[in-house]
Amino acid sequence: MNVVEEDVLGELTTAFRSRRTRSVEWRKAQLQAILKLLDENEEEIFEALKQDLGKHPVESYRDEVGVVRKSATNALRCVEKWMAPQKAPIPLVLFPARGAVVSEPLGVVLIFVSWNFPISLALDPVIGAISAGNTIVLKPSELAPKCSSVLANTIPRYLDPEAIKVVEGGHDVSEQLLQLKWDKIFFTGSPRVGRLIMSAAAKHLTPVTLELGGKCPTILDTLSNFSDLQVAVKRIVGGKWGPCNGQACIGIDYVLVETKFAPVLIELLEKSIKTFYGENLKTLANLARIVNKHHFDRVHNLLKDPKVAASVVYGGSVDEENMAIEPTILLNPPLDADIMNEEIFGPLLPIITLKNIEESIQFINSRPKPLAIYAFTKNDSLKEKILQETSSGSLTFNDAMIQFLCDTLPFGGVGQSGYGRYHGKFSFDTFSHEKAVLHRSFLVELESRYPPWNDFKMEFVRLAYNYDYLGIILLLLGLRGLIRTNRRR
Amino acid sequence: MDAEAIVKELRGTYGSGKTKSYEWRVSQLKALLKIAENHEKEITDALYSDLSKPELEAFIHEVSMMKTACKLALKELKRWMKPEKVKASLTSFPSSAEIVPEPLGVVLVISAWNYPFLLSLDPVIGAIAAGNAVVLKPSEIAPATSSVLAKLLGQYMDVSAIRVVEGAVPETTALLEQKWDKIFYTGNGKVGRIVLAAAAKHLTPVVLELGGKSPVVVDSNIDYKIAVRRIIAGKWGCNNGQACISPDYIITTKESVPKLLDAMKQELEKFYGKDPLKSGDLSRIVNANHFQRLSKLLDDNKVVDKVVHGGQRDENNLKISPTILLDVPEDSLIMKEEIFGPLLPIITVNKVEDSIQFIKAREKPLAAYLFTSNKKLEEEFVMNISAGGLLINDTTLQVALSTLPFGGVGESGMGSCHGKFSFDTFSHKKAVLRRSFAGDVPARYPPYTAGKARFLKALLNGDIIGLIRALIGW
Numbered sequence: 001m002n003v004v005e006e007d008v009l010g011e012l013t014t015a016f017r018s019r020r021t022r023s024v025e026w027r028k029a030q031l032q033a034i035l036k037l038l039d040e041n042e043e044e045i046f047e048a049l050k051q052d053l054g055k056h057p058v059e060s061y062r063d064e065v066g067v068v069r070k071s072a073t074n075a076l077r078c079v080e081k082w083m084a085p086q087k088a089p090i091p092l093v094l095f096p097a098r099g100a101v102v103s104e105p106l107g108v109v110l111i112f113v114s115w116n117f118p119i120s121l122a123l124d125p126v127i128g129a130i131s132a133g134n135t136i137v138l139k140p141s142e143l144a145p146k147c148s149s150v151l152a153n154t155i156p157r158y159l160d161p162e163a164i165k166v167v168e169g170g171h172d173v174s175e176q177l178l179q180l181k182w183d184k185i186f187f188t189g190s191p192r193v194g195r196l197i198m199s200a201a202a203k204h205l206t207p208v209t210l211e212l213g214g215k216c217p218t219i220l221d222t223l224s225n226f227s228d229l230q231v232a233v234k235r236i237v238g239g240k241w242g243p244c245n246g247q248a249c250i251g252i253d254y255v256l257v258e259t260k261f262a263p264v265l266i267e268l269l270e271k272s273i274k275t276f277y278g279e280n281l282k283t284l285a286n287l288a289r290i291v292n293k294h295h296f297d298r299v300h301n302l303l304k305d306p307k308v309a310a311s312v313v314y315g316g317s318v319d320e321e322n323m324a325i326e327p328t329i330l331l332n333p334p335l336d337a338d339i340m341n342e343e344i345f346g347p348l349l350p351i352i353t354l355k356n357i358e359e360s361i362q363f364i365n366s367r368p369k370p371l372a373i374y375a376f377t378k379n380d381s382l383k384e385k386i387l388q389e390t391s392s393g394s395l396t397f398n399d400a401m402i403q404f405l406c407d408t409l410p411f412g413g414v415g416q417s418g419y420g421r422y423h424g425k426f427s428f429d430t431f432s433h434e435k436a437v438l439h440r441s442f443l444v445e446l447e448s449r450y451p452p453w454n455d456f457k458m459e460f461v462r463l464a465y466n467y468d469y470l471g472i473i474l475l476l477l478g479l480r481g482l483i484r485t486n487r488r489r
Numbered sequence: 490m491d492a493e494a495i496v497k498e499l500r501g502t503y504g505s506g507k508t509k510s511y512e513w514r515v516s517q518l519k520a521l522l523k524i525a526e527n528h529e530k531e532i533t534d535a536l537y538s539d540l541s542k543p544e545l546e547a548f549i550h551e552v553s554m555m556k557t558a559c560k561l562a563l564k565e566l567k568r569w570m571k572p573e574k575v576k577a578s579l580t581s582f583p584s585s586a587e588i589v590p591e592p593l594g595v596v597l598v599i600s601a602w603n604y605p606f607l608l609s610l611d612p613v614i615g616a617i618a619a620g621n622a623v624v625l626k627p628s629e630i631a632p633a634t635s636s637v638l639a640k641l642l643g644q645y646m647d648v649s650a651i652r653v654v655e656g657a658v659p660e661t662t663a664l665l666e667q668k669w670d671k672i673f674y675t676g677n678g679k680v681g682r683i684v685l686a687a688a689a690k691h692l693t694p695v696v697l698e699l700g701g702k703s704p705v706v707v708d709s710n711i712d713y714k715i716a717v718r719r720i721i722a723g724k725w726g727c728n729n730g731q732a733c734i735s736p737d738y739i740i741t742t743k744e745s746v747p748k749l750l751d752a753m754k755q756e757l758e759k760f761y762g763k764d765p766l767k768s769g770d771l772s773r774i775v776n777a778n779h780f781q782r783l784s785k786l787l788d789d790n791k792v793v794d795k796v797v798h799g800g801q802r803d804e805n806n807l808k809i810s811p812t813i814l815l816d817v818p819e820d821s822l823i824m825k826e827e828i829f830g831p832l833l834p835i836i837t838v839n840k841v842e843d844s845i846q847f848i849k850a851r852e853k854p855l856a857a858y859l860f861t862s863n864k865k866l867e868e869e870f871v872m873n874i875s876a877g878g879l880l881i882n883d884t885t886l887q888v889a890l891s892t893l894p895f896g897g898v899g900e901s902g903m904g905s906c907h908g909k910f911s912f913d914t915f916s917h918k919k920a921v922l923r924r925s926f927a928g929d930v931p932a933r934y935p936p937y938t939a940g941k942a943r944f945l946k947a948l949l950n951g952d953i954i955g956l957i958r959a960l961i962g963w
Contacts, residue, residue, distance in 0.1 A: 057937075058937035061946060061949075070950065089892050090890065099890055183899065191692060195690060198685065198689030198692070199689040201689075205699075234929065235929070237934070286935030387921060389506065391917065393919070395921045396923075399584075402924070408576050409575060409588065409922065410918050414917040416692060418692070419692070435876065436878035436893035437881075438878070438879070461548065
């Protein structure tokens with residue numbers, strides 16, 4: 001195995017050195033190939049997502065295939081513009097000169113995918129890496145084995161197989177990959193593994209992007225208009241159970257609400273859940289399933305804590321045989337319980353009540369920075385307060401999840417939710433080095449740059465640094481000293 | 490006070506929101522500027538004591554650069570802090586989107602000894618401009634500057650948010666054990682790896698400003714005098730070669746060597762006199778350790794007979810004269826590590842184009858320089874050479890431009906600084922999306938149907954016609 005991977009890196013390095021991945025034609029051809037791959041294998045991808053995670057095709061299109069198509073189309077349209085050198089203004093002192101920032105590929109990059117969105121979290125960063133002109137190793141998650149094998153089977157058929165490779169496998173393979181020297185590592189997953197990736201990257205000074213998660217809170221203000229409330233609740237249900245049944249890094253983790261408002265909220269949540277997914281644990285529809293036994297047990301254990309169990313106000317039933325957990329609402333589980341200290345990453349939704357909705361800011365700030373904060377409110381001063389006083393990867397008002405679809409917004413965490421960002425041009429930048437390029441001519445030569453040093457040169461440099469061009473002229477004409485002495489008198 | 494207590498105190502200050510206000514940032518930047526203005530002599534004296542840095546060099550490269558950075562930040566800060574409106578997509582219509590820069594929190598700046606004033610305060614300017622609380626750890630290898638910084642920052646700055654911690658390895662280790670929101674390190678790759686590994690424990694993002702062997706390619710069709718003066722200014726005129734962007738070695742063709750060498754010798758004498766060990770316009774080697782290190786490079790058997798100019802050493806005063814070596818073997822020590830001193834090897838190639846291959850076969854440097862009047866070679870150099878920055882027909886000036894990012898790639902580091910890039914380095918770009926309660930699309934929600942699937946496809950593809958068709962049920 002080890003030998004194979006050394007070869008993988010060698011081959012990709014050769015491909016990178018051949019310089020063909022730098023041409024705009026190559027980049028566009030690869031992006032087009034991704035679109036073709038999706039078009040011709042859509043059914044296969046839907047099927048794999050169904051088997052790995054029980055995702056409904058509409059959900060699969062919305063969160064996976066559609067997202068990647070949108071990114072690839074956008075990159076195709078913009079890549080040439082992204083690649084163009086950016087002119088940098090030059091101060092007159094350096095005249096004549098020309099400055100530019102040139103984006104160049106980093107080299108051979110490694111992308112680790114997580115299991116919850118095994119297609120989009122694989123291909124979305126790949127689109128960035130291709131747009132920037134890198135060669136790529138993609139390591140899909142072994143916890144979504146069907147999707148992993150769909151990627152491994154299709155990518156070599158559609159994309160340049162000497163420049164973009166899929167390496168399947170588990171921990172041992174990941175560990176071996178991490179021994180090698182990459183020019184960038186892009187990782188989506190948990191903080192625990194994120195730390196391992198960073199430590200491994202440190203040996204080779206490899207820059208890393210970490211897309212992690214965290215407990216993403218939703219602040220729900222007391223909404224007086226009933227139709228607003230209905231929309232808010234639908235969006236909360238959509239943001240909790242919609243994406244992979246709560247197994248999403250930007251999924252809603254818990255809701256903060258004023259005490260008096262909680263009963264209405266719970267009632268409406270129940271109604272929505274029933275309409276969307278049904279009531280009976282055995283016949284739930286339109287919900288992804290828990291990925292595997294390990295995660296089923298993990299989520300189940302969160303519920304087993306007696307104090308937590310006592311706080312369940314809706315759902316709570318569990319089918320061990322089929323690894324199914326009902327959409328579950330909990331009211332005020334103890335704050336020191338695991339469910340309020342770990343990322344839930346499953347179909348449980350705690351509701352925490354506060355006396356005053358403004359206390360939510362304090363509540364959020366006393367915990368690690370989340371990947372996303374959602375706030376439903378029509379109160380502009382509350383919006384401003386949340387914007388100014390909390391910190392998170394992203395902040396969305398009056399909706400959930402949808403910021404993910406905005407190519408013009410950077411997607412990425414801060415603090416415990418990770419660092420680095422992608423989507424749209426940010427993906428391109430993440431996989432590029434911004435090279436500073438300055439061109440000078442031999443024409444103008446300023447003597448004052450060179451030793452031996454004397455007072456005249458000192459004066460000249462002082463003026464140059466202040467961009468005091470008039471002063472420079474006076475100094476050169478020998479008038480400046482005169483004026484200064486006059487002033488002193 | 491121990492590291493843990495300092496971080497705790499700074500976290501308290503940061504948590505109060507004080508450092509986020511525009512007024513606080515401006516007041517602190519102004520205080521920094523005052524330090525430079527009121528204490529120029531004290532600073533240049535300290536730099537003289539640490540490095541025998543000539544006063545004018547200390548002024549140009551350290552005090553002035555720092556002041557320029559400070560003034561720029563003061564002038565641009567409002568613009569930098571302003572949220573950037575971006576177009577929201579059709580998919581999330583109706584909505585408005587913006588990117589809001591916010592401070593990261595409590596950050597650590599670990600600085601280097603070669604430009605101990607500038608490399609300490611330049612990142613601090615960025616950190617303050619972005620609204621962070623900062624701990625600065627100056628280098629213990631430049632003790633006079635370290636103590637001036639500690640004294641002046643303590644006197645002028647808001648000490649509840651900005652601190653200087655002096656010390657060596659044990660103090661740095663204690664600092665690295667703390668949880669930071671960003672670490673900005675300037676120095677070498679060995680320590681860079683230690684910093685990264687320490688940061689991994691807390692998932693802290695890191696900027697590494699390292700160095701590397703920055704090459705200078707000299708073509709034959711140029712004005713040698715100007716080229717040579719610019720090379721000398723970048724090599725010996727920058728802290729006697731002890732600078733991360735200093736030219737490390739020259740690559741040129743065999744036939745260029747005599748003219749190049751002649752010009753070098755001539756201009757060196759003009760700049761530093763017949764006995765450069767006595768020149769007041771050259772920094773000394775920082776300490777005995779580095780003097781030994783450089784001596785070892787010179788005494789390497791593979792290069793002892795390659796010295797074509799200079800080579801004089803004065804161990805007592807830690808001085809080494811500008812030294813040029815010709816045709817050193819590639820496996821000599823001097824070609825294997827960053828020289829970081831007044832030695833300049835010249836490598837000869839058959840064709841000047843071969844220099845590109847030579848550079849590419851090595852680690853990516855922080856800077857690469859080319860002197861030529863051949864546009865085609867220039868183009869090829871820019872396209873082929875990966876380095877932090879490239880400069881054609883001059884050396885080291887790229888750092889003076891706040892519109893260009895300064896930072897390495899590969900072994901020369903990661904992350905960038907200067908001007909707005911410094912502000913960005915110490916900011917988190919928060920994505921903010923504002924939606925109204927109107928415009929809710931039922932297709933987002935289950936139960937899922939074929940019609941919803943078609944609608945979503947059209948929506949995600951930005952296909953308006955398809956959208957209308959899906960809506961009216963075609």
